[in-house]
Amino acid sequence: MSVGIKDVAKAAGVSAATVSRALGNGPVSADLRDKVEAAIRATGYRPNLSARRLRSQHSRTIGLIVSDIRNPFFTTLSRAVEDAAYRADMRVVLCNTDENPDREAMYLRLMQEERITGLIYAPTRATSARLGEVDFDFPVVLVDRAGPNGAHDAVVIDNVGAAGTLVGHLADQGHARIFGLFGNTSSTAIERHDGYRAAMLGRGLDPDARFVAPNADAAAAALAERLATGDRPDAVVVSNGLMLLGAYRALKAGGLETPRDLALAGFDNETWTELVGPGLTVIEQPVADIGRTAMDLLFERLRSPDMASRKVVLSGRLIARGSSTSAA
Amino acid sequence: MSVGIKDVAKAAGVSAATVSRALGNGPVSADLRDKVEAAIRATGYRPNLSARRLRSQHSRTIGLIVSDIRNPFFTTLSRAVEDAAYRADMRVVLCNTDENPDREAMYLRLMQEERITGLIYAPTRATSARLGEVDFDFPVVLVDRAGPNGAHDAVVIDNVGAAGTLVGHLADQGHARIFGLFGNTSSTAIERHDGYRAAMLGRGLDPDARFVAPNADAAAAALAERLATGDRPDAVVVSNGLMLLGAYRALKAGGLETPRDLALAGFDNETWTELVGPGLTVIEQPVADIGRTAMDLLFERLRSPDMASRKVVLSGRLIARGSSTSAA
């Protein structure tokens, strides 16, 4: 029923090998190449990628494992990865772990079964620590979250530094009681907490942090709870975009305005942060750059498998907006 | 190097056929099944999906072609599709056309080469019209944008009705000069325009519409231009989330506030629409339902290839917020 390479060969009066060569720009005379191309058009032939991958032992497939594509950070990252992949004539298999180690393990298995060429990977915290012990059959580039040093190539931002910048900015505006809200599933959140804590202590301020699930609802609940205690902080720092959204909603629900009642700042320059009230102060991450750089590292690694592993650290950029200025 | 099914067979003391059966829960005695499972654990065997697909003639792969995963509508849709796919133990190949017919054609070719099981597809407008003529080797379910009637299964919302609802709502608030801004690449935008136009005429109001590229910048530029003409409309309706964002930015940039100077309403209940000013009035689409329904239709179609084609029309829901209330 479906037309195969032999049908094309027959139609063109050549061997299947010649058709294959014409397809993969192997050495074929112009004469035969024309005949093959005509036969392909006539038959509507489309090569079977499964057969090609099996025979050639190249899947030309990039795996991409993230927590949730709906997180704008990963949405943008995935476009950058896909664009780079398709430019290199490769496919992307996208997987969402929802920060669930079981799903993650299942997808890592899938990556093996797909015999992927390489993996771009944001591991959950549980897995991240053990990343030195496992070895994969393909090169891995970690994004957003680095693993044990030296185990894999990685592209991250300077989370400790960025969190410190945020605290410094708030302190410069006269805030002293800065409450920190951090995710509890990624190494990234831990690092941001470390940067927060170090910057607080460095300025003689008391750290006041909480770790919660990295989503809007959990962040909103945690902030509401913290505000209900009576001794209200005068600024809040939040470790990612989804949590920042939750924090903003909690303030709104509590009838609090920023910066009037409380300063608010966090990570990820999402669309809405610029639009609400006087704008929210955020650290902007070079997300598309992270994706492109990760693909670059991957391709270089494929070329030079034995090169020492590299970690590229990009920096976040402080965008100071109304939510943090004019101290209380 | 890599361990294959024969290595497992040898380790377990059985034939490759038995290993294959144990993997695919074919008929295997408990005894041998145990041995095979032990051998798999011992060898770390992972089946090669390319080989399996080639031999079984089932790719267990769903294609998903959308314009841009960064459009929140498609972000949410893709998660719903992926979740349904992985529940059915299938893979998803995600493609972004950027509304570019060439890219689209290339991805349709890719779908053939992957021998996908079925396709969830939001065609560009150029292709949409010719969809009755092409026939694919796999079932297709259109989403967001329907094609020529009866050609394929489809899941859409009632765009004409929803746009009419929006116009009706604005008119009820006392607005008469309602400017409409619509995308120029999708049948969806056309339908929304039709609904807008019909509702305007039905109320004795003069339609005043423009079609532009469906992105934030183009919408912002078009609205700014329209406002510069002097005879300012008192309400603006916009046909999707990205364009609504552009429109909102243009108002802000022009020092205009909503609803004080102008009412604003549009499609897609994106996060930020609830947060800005008094909130933006929008039509919310049941996006995850659209994705799930599309997958349901696809699976039913695979079961019953000859069933007459079905179009499921879901309805959008009006969420009236501050941006449209209290007429000028």
Added chain:
DNA sequence: CTGAAAGCGCTTACAG
């Protein structure tokens, strides 16, 4: 329930 054999649709040495 189990195994030996054929074959899915390609690509790639090998020989010419």
Added chain:
DNA sequence: CTGAAAGCGCTTACAG
């Protein structure tokens, strides 16, 4: 440059 043949790693009738 070209073709005949082997083989990638599986699954699936076929026979027992």
